[in-house]
Amino acid sequence: MMTDDDKIQSVLGLDVSCDSVTLFDSLTGHPLTIGNTRDALHSALQAYGGRTDILAVCEATGGYEDQVLAVLMALGISAHRADAAKVKAYIRSFGKRAKTDAIDARWLAQYGLDRSQTLVRWQPPQASQSQVRLLSARRTDLVAMRVQEKNRLKAPRSAMIAADIEDHIAELDRRIALIEAQIETLIRDDTGLRRREKALRSVPGIGATIAALLIAAMPELGSINRRQAASLAGCAPHPRDSGKLNGYRAVCGGRRHLRPALFIAALTAIRGDNPLATAYKAFLSAGKPKRLALGAIMRKIITIANARIRDAQAAPDN
Incomplete structure (x- = not known):
């Protein structure tokens, strides 16, 4: 995040597609469409290089933004990769529905101007971390295909x-x-990934496959608090209270693809001889439904994992 002394004077909104990038400079107010290639992007963005009063904002587009972020990093331009759902909600809050590449780029620039002090700056992942993430995503796809084929069989x-x-x-x-x-x-x-895996596998219910998935999908573990970890993993129940109404607290949001893995981890943990199995039995004894008890164990698993990675990172190297 930015400090109070770092004032953003202008924002570059970058609407990214497979073949092109539409750039909108909030200072000049003019859109520009360029090819989504390293040379074209470098040529268009080099005039902004090294400036500390400028921020570039683009959306996550499933990989098409990788080239843009790499060029921005090489030129020393701070960038934020925005959540598309948050940007869409921001635009709808103004009652606007028109959509073109130039309009989207303008809205990204406005989003950056309004929230520049709170937007997390993008940092490139380590090479090994990035490869584990890509391989883990591919494994998930292949496992889904295998399930489909087994059903057909x-x-x-x-x-x-x-x-x-x-x-x-x-x-x-x-x-x-x-x-x-x-x-x-x-x-x-x-070394860093090996240390994270060791910490994760010390948690009841987490084996090699789930540890690799958490390493790939939740690099933030160890640097956030327990509530943030539970929310990010999609395991936190969110309140729905209003006036005298105490609404049902439902689990929603987060990285929902992690929930099935954490559910399996919880099922494994409660069948063993460990504190999580004891806690599960206590929930059932207190009259909690099995579904809610398993959800509580999932939260415990991710919060314990977060704490153990934090402690492992703080420990001196052997």
Whole structure:
């Protein structure tokens, strides 16, 4: 975040697509469309290089923004990668619905101007961390494909189709195992990731696969508080109170793709002999439904993981 002494004078709104980037400079008020290539971006942005009174804002676009962020970092331009849902809610708060690349770039610049003091500046992930994240995402995709194929195999309607599905499942098994080996190698060869994995695997219910997923998807663990960790993992119940109404506190938001993994971790933990299993039994004895008790164990797992990574990072190197 910015300090009070760092005043942003202008913001570059960058609407990114596969082939082009629309740039809007809040100072000049003029949009410019450029190619989404390193050379084109460098040529268009080099005039802003090294300035501390400028901020660039773009949305997460599934990877198309990577080139833009790399060029901004190389030129010394502070950047924020915005959550598209937050930007959309910001625009709708003004009652606006018109949408073009130039309009979106203008809104990104306005969003940056209004919130520059609180927007977290983008930092490139470490190479190993980035590779683990990409491999973990690919593994998730392959596992989903395998589940689909196994469901199809239950009623293939043809011996030929069944044989083809079985071959595909075997191939998916091979590729998943290969990716898991690559992730294991990356973690083993990186001191920081190895330390995080060791801390994670000390938590009941967390094994190699879930530890790798948390390393990939929650690099913030160890640097945030327990409430933030639970919220980020999508395990925090949010209040819905108004006046005399005490509404039902529902779990929502966060990185929802982590919930299934934490659910599996909770199921594993409660079957063992550990404090989490004891806590689960206490919840049931107090009359809590199993679903709510498991949700509480999921929260405990992620908050314990956060604390242990924090302690591991603070410990001196051996």
